[in-house]
Amino acid sequence: MLEGPVVNLRIIGHEDIPLIVEWANDPDFGGEFEPIEQVNHREILKWLDGLSADEKWFFIEKKDDSKIGQIMYAPVGRHFVIGYRMLPAERNKGYCTEAIKIIVDYLFLTRDIVRIQAETNPQNLASQKVLEKAGFTKEGVKRKSVFIRGQWQDGVLYSILREDWREPKVLFKPKA
Numbered sequence: 001m002l003e004g005p006v007v008n009l010r011i012i013g014h015e016d017i018p019l020i021v022e023w024a025n026d027p028d029f030g031g032e033f034e035p036i037e038q039v040n041h042r043e044i045l046k047w048l049d050g051l052s053a054d055e056k057w058f059f060i061e062k063k064d065d066s067k068i069g070q071i072m073y074a075p076v077g078r079h080f081v082i083g084y085r086m087l088p089a090e091r092n093k094g095y096c097t098e099a100i101k102i103i104v105d106y107l108f109l110t111r112d113i114v115r116i117q118a119e120t121n122p123q124n125l126a127s128q129k130v131l132e133k134a135g136f137t138k139e140g141v142k143r144k145s146v147f148i149r150g151q152w153q154d155g156v157l158y159s160i161l162r163e164d165w166r167e168p169k170v171l172f173k174p175k176a
């Protein structure tokens with residue numbers, strides 16, 4: 001488990017499949033900018049068992065172990081990409097910002113990589129804000145990047161480089 005001051009990140013396992021299915025099939029969990037595909041238990045089991053060692057999905061948990069969101073990372077070429085979702089009732093409380101900082105610290109501390117990236121809908125201001133608060137820089141717009149809800153939509157690309165990050169912000173943070 002990865003522990004921050006306010007939230008913990010716990011790797012998703014087989015025992016979590018019913019909750020993953022429930023959340024994945026709830027359009028409110030994804031929000032207005034995410035895909036709306038429906039999935040079943042068998043598909044999620046196959047997907048979970050097929051993940052590479054370099055792709056991890058975590059629950060974002062409060063200190064009382066309640067599950068309030070998900071965050072993931074996966075390789076993209078020589079770099080990594082991250083994604084995240086919070087339960088509607090738990091948004092705008094700073095939880096996702098902390099979860100992203102934990103993942104960024106973890107990836108830069110455990111892998112010899114120089115770049116982590118994320119892509120979001122141009123209208124998804126909450127997602128852009130959370131990336132900026134976690135130290136990411138906006139790079140530009142990928143035109144017609146993703147097919148979601150019947151339309152080819154643009155994506156705003158953000159990244160954080162190792163030189164932007166410099167040192168851990170949450171995990172094993174150097175003493176001031």
Ligand SMILES: CC(C)(COP(=O)(O)OP(=O)(O)OC[C@H]1O[C@@H](n2cnc3c(N)ncnc32)[C@H](O)[C@@H]1OP(=O)(O)O)[C@@H](O)C(=O)NCCC(=O)NCCS
Binds near residue numbers: 034086
């Ligand atoms: C994007 C998301 C994960 C952010 O999680 P969160 O825990 O609410 O994030 P935080 O509380 O750490 O920060 C959110 C910030 O966005 C701001 N924000 C929220 N809605 C906003 C809006 N419509 N316009 C501008 N800013 C907004 C909040 O005020 C907050 O900034 P602040 O701390 O300066 O006040 C959450 O909104 C979510 O789950 N959305 C649906 C799924 C999704 O879109 N995932 C990302 C796909 S790329």
